[in-house]
Amino acid sequence: MKVSNVIKYLLSAALAGVLLYFSFKGVQWKEFWTELEHCNWEFVLLEMLAAVFAVVFRSLRWRCLIKPFDPDMKALTTFNCVNIGYLANFAFPRIGEVVRCGFLSRRSKASHPGESDKVISFDKAVGTVLLSRTWDILSVFILIALLLAFRWKQFGTFFTHSMLEPLQKKLDISLGWIALAVLAAGTIFCVAVHHFRERNRFCGKIHGFIKGIGQGFISFLHMKGKFRFLLYTVLMWLTYWTMSMCVIWAVPQATALGWPDALFVCLVGSVAWMVPVPGGFGAYHFLVALALSNVYGLSWDSGMLCATLNHESQAVMMVIAGIISYIVEITRKNRI
Secondary structure, X not given: OOHHHHHHHHHHHHHXXXXXXXXXXXXXXXXXXXXXXXXXXXXXXXXXXXXXXXHHHHHHXXXXXXXXXXXXXXXXXXXXXXXXXXXXXXXXXXXHHHHHHHHHHHHHHHXXXXXXXXXXXXHHHHHHHHHHHHHHHHHHHHHHHHHHHHOHHHHHHHHHHHHHHHHHHHHOXXXXXXXXXHHHHHHHHHHHHHHOOOOOHHHHHHHHHHHHHHHHHHHHXXXXXXXXXXXXXXXXXXXXXXXXXXXXXXXXXXXXXXXXXXXXXXXXXXXXXXXXXXXXXXXXXXXXXXXXXXXXXXXXXXXXXXXXXXXXXXXXXXXXXXHHHHHHHXXXXXXX
């Protein structure tokens, strides 16, 4: 490994440790264990089962992007590769995408010796993963917009009361001027990113990220089997939503929450998984517990319990499925 990669991993692990420390710092352990003992564990098991279906739908959606390059690619192969990628992310953040693309490309070459026209190269596999991630980000934006549109009284009011109004009082200016300042700052930032995209690495990454989202949407318009791709995307997010609801049902102190609230927790968790820490540790716990305590008034112990059950149940399934998929892929000679 390069020294820079080692440093990045150490910093990432340190960040996870810091977030875990602050997440559990305020936990009253006696109350935490008491609530844990009264959990409805059948819903936790149901959430773990749903996590498997989420991977199935994700792998089937990924297969839609792969089939134009390798028409014979089997669903089992993409399923195993996704699981192996998740397993790798627990060791090194963001390396899972590279690992699963490597496994997929190698399997494709082994299945089509001498048939280069049917082989998906590593670069092409990476391109399909980037396109898939683009649609994940678009999905998050769409779901957040829908949540705010239908539950503005709850989530929008929290945003204005907790952030905008305190800022208005501190600066002693109207909300209109704050909105105008934010719009102006956003415009200046976008112009600067576009202007310095080739001279500044940070601006180049931001520009590439925004451009990738646009290209992902355009690629979808020209994609064959758009309905199937969209169906798997909807099923995948419905499964994630159900997983969050299962955890709410599992914790007695949170059972007053409903499906819209579970969607909010799901979206917060999705953002937390994007934080570059091994396996989402720390970031997921902190952000989900913070959202549950601030928005719904749950105690920090109850919020942390929900976050811990949700994250650890997914983590256990990812590790188990990843190990099984890895064994299957390195032992079988031909795709089935």
